[in-house]
Amino acid sequence: MRVNEHPILNFEKGNKVMFYYNGQQLEGFTGETIAAALHANGVRAMRESIHLHRPRGLFCNIGNCSSCLMMVNGKPNVRVCVEKLEEGMMVETQQGKGELK
Amino acid sequence: MRQTEVCIIGGGPAGLTAALKAAGLGAEVTLIDRNDYLGGQLIKQTHRFFGSKEQRASERGINIARELAEAVEKEDKITVLTKAAALSYYKDGVVMVKQNERIIKIKPQKLIVATGGSEKNLMFPNNDLPGVYGAGAVQTLVNVYGVKPGRKVLMVGAGNIGVIVSYQLLQAGVDVVGIIEAAPKIGAYWVHASKVVRAGVPIYASHTIKRAWGEKEVAGATIMKLDEKWQPVPGTEKELDVDVICLSVGLSPLTELLWQAGCKMEFIPELGGHVPVRNEDLETSQPGIYIAGDAAGIEEASAAMMEGALAGLNAAEAMGYKVSDFKEQKEVVMKELNGLRSGPVGEKIRKGLAKAIS
Ligand SMILES: Cc1cc2nc3c(=O)[nH]c(=O)nc-3n(C[C@H](O)[C@H](O)[C@H](O)COP(=O)(O)OP(=O)(O)OC[C@H]3O[C@@H](n4cnc5c(N)ncnc54)[C@H](O)[C@@H]3O)c2cc1C
Numbered sequence: 001m002r003v004n005e006h007p008i009l010n011f012e013k014g015n016k017v018m019f020y021y022n023g024q025q026l027e028g029f030t031g032e033t034i035a036a037a038l039h040a041n042g043v044r045a046m047r048e049s050i051h052l053h054r055p056r057g058l059f060c061n062i063g064n065c066s067s068c069l070m071m072v073n074g075k076p077n078v079r080v081c082v083e084k085l086e087e088g089m090m091v092e093t094q095q096g097k098g099e100l101k
Numbered sequence: 102m103r104q105t106e107v108c109i110i111g112g113g114p115a116g117l118t119a120a121l122k123a124a125g126l127g128a129e130v131t132l133i134d135r136n137d138y139l140g141g142q143l144i145k146q147t148h149r150f151f152g153s154k155e156q157r158a159s160e161r162g163i164n165i166a167r168e169l170a171e172a173v174e175k176e177d178k179i180t181v182l183t184k185a186a187a188l189s190y191y192k193d194g195v196v197m198v199k200q201n202e203r204i205i206k207i208k209p210q211k212l213i214v215a216t217g218g219s220e221k222n223l224m225f226p227n228n229d230l231p232g233v234y235g236a237g238a239v240q241t242l243v244n245v246y247g248v249k250p251g252r253k254v255l256m257v258g259a260g261n262i263g264v265i266v267s268y269q270l271l272q273a274g275v276d277v278v279g280i281i282e283a284a285p286k287i288g289a290y291w292v293h294a295s296k297v298v299r300a301g302v303p304i305y306a307s308h309t310i311k312r313a314w315g316e317k318e319v320a321g322a323t324i325m326k327l328d329e330k331w332q333p334v335p336g337t338e339k340e341l342d343v344d345v346i347c348l349s350v351g352l353s354p355l356t357e358l359l360w361q362a363g364c365k366m367e368f369i370p371e372l373g374g375h376v377p378v379r380n381e382d383l384e385t386s387q388p389g390i391y392i393a394g395d396a397a398g399i400e401e402a403s404a405a406m407m408e409g410a411l412a413g414l415n416a417a418e419a420m421g422y423k424v425s426d427f428k429e430q431k432e433v434v435m436k437e438l439n440g441l442r443s444g445p446v447g448e449k450i451r452k453g454l455a456k457a458i459s
Contacts, residue, residue: 001248001249001251001252002247002249003243003247003248003249003273003274004274005274006247006272006273006274007272008147008272009147009244009247011246011247013247032246032248033246035242036242036246036248039242039248039249039250040246040248044231044232044251044318045231045317045318046231049229054229054230055230055231055317055318056229056231057230057231057232057233057234057318058231058234058238058242059220059222059233059234059235059238060219060220060235060237060238061234061235061237061238061239061241062136062142062219062237062238062241063135063136064219064355065219081238082135082136084137
């Protein structure tokens with residue numbers, strides 16, 4: 001969900017881009033993080049915990065806590081809260097520690 | 102290997118001010134930040150600041166950040182590396198930095214660590230579900246990217262940050278179902294609290310969160326009352342229909358690099374956790390390593406800027422850069438800083454600092 005009206009802020013969006021979340025095509029904007037684009041599309045689960053396979057999402061949103069690690073273009077352990085969205089990105093839920101493909 | 106006179110890690114208010122002061126004395130500075138922008142936490146703070154007038158209260162944090170960042174970028178003596186994360190510090194005084202998938206080695210003569218803090222979590226069942234966020238995280242999502250974390254929010258913690266972020270959520274059109282606070286009285290200043298109260302958000306003092314509900318994401322929360330001894334009162338449970346739980350229960354200093362450098366650390370709850378022991382000049386037990394801002398102890402942005410100024414001045418002076426009004430410059434900052442920390446509001450910080458300064 002996006003903020004449509006705001007009393008003091010103007011959100012200047014970048015260019016519209018397509019990306020893939022677990023194979024599903026979604027829309028986002030350049031300049032925003034992958035996590036922001038996923039949230040805008042209502043996706044809040046980012047990875048599965050290592051032992052109990054519990055869903056995990058965003059927690060600190062500044063690149064500290066490692067709660068939001070995902071697979072991006074086949075690369076595991078990408079902190080999607082600080083990684084910027086790009087056209088055509090393949091973003092996938094990360095299982096456990098992730099695997100290098 | 103890059104050589105630099107003063108290396109500053111962290112481009113928040115503390116690091117930016119340190120860079121300006123050190124460069125002002127003539128030192129050559131390298132400022133690094135892992136973000137692709139400068140300003141640290143300030144860039145998402147749209148509210149008018151708390152603090153006294155000299156410290157730019159009533160200015161919005163976001164504007165202060167812009168001004169500082171512009172001044173730093175204009176200064177020839179400062180080299181700025183963004184998207185550059187300091188990964189480690191080695192015995193021989195080398196800082197390892199990762200930028201654009203490459204490693205850069207930096208050997209500074211003086212180091213200022215101004216890495217800020219990270220938000221604390223809270224223990225309760227299901228606190229790991231997606232939908233439980235730090236308050237600063239939600240603030241970043243909403244104020245920087247214009248994206249909502251969900252529809253209905255429970256805010257845990259009624260200090261300034263909890264209350265301010267609640268108000269900013271309302272501004273963005275997100276419903277705040279309630280704010281809970283474990284203490285019998287809220288910690289936030291009334292100027293901020295009155296705004297959310299006027300907007301109809303209930304504040305529950307002496308309340309805690311018992312658990313979150315949900316399978317894949319947060320789908321609700323149970324709160325309950327605490328007695329005078331901070332023990333939950335059975336039978337007072339209340340279920341809230343929320344899909345976001347926002348934790349605003351404090352920050353802890355980001356000090357990994359200082360641990361690596363072998364700085365003497367002390368656990369001081371008043372300053373947010375483990376902090377480096379330092380002298381009046383903000384130098385740690387490792388000569389030549391200085392600290393400033395939230396990394397030195399969780400406080401607020403005005404204090405971070407003043408500590409940054411002091412660390413910058415001291416590091417440059419220790420390099421041998423002299424200016425005739427050095428003492429006066431320092432005294433002005435010290436006076437402001439002491440003013441900021443005076444009175445009942447500053448009591449906790451004063452207590453913490455008394456333990457941290459050796
Ligand atoms: C929601 C919220 C509301 C607030 N409201 C107010 C307010 O109204 N008034 C007020 O005075 N204060 C407020 N504060 C507090 C204020 O934001 C902080 O005290 C202040 O930003 C601390 O400044 P700093 O420079 O120490 O750290 P930060 O602003 O946290 O900056 C630290 C910087 O270091 C960088 N960094 C960290 N580690 C590394 C590394 N290893 N390598 C490279 N870079 C690194 C980070 O990316 C960051 O940019 C608020 C804080 C929050 C979270």
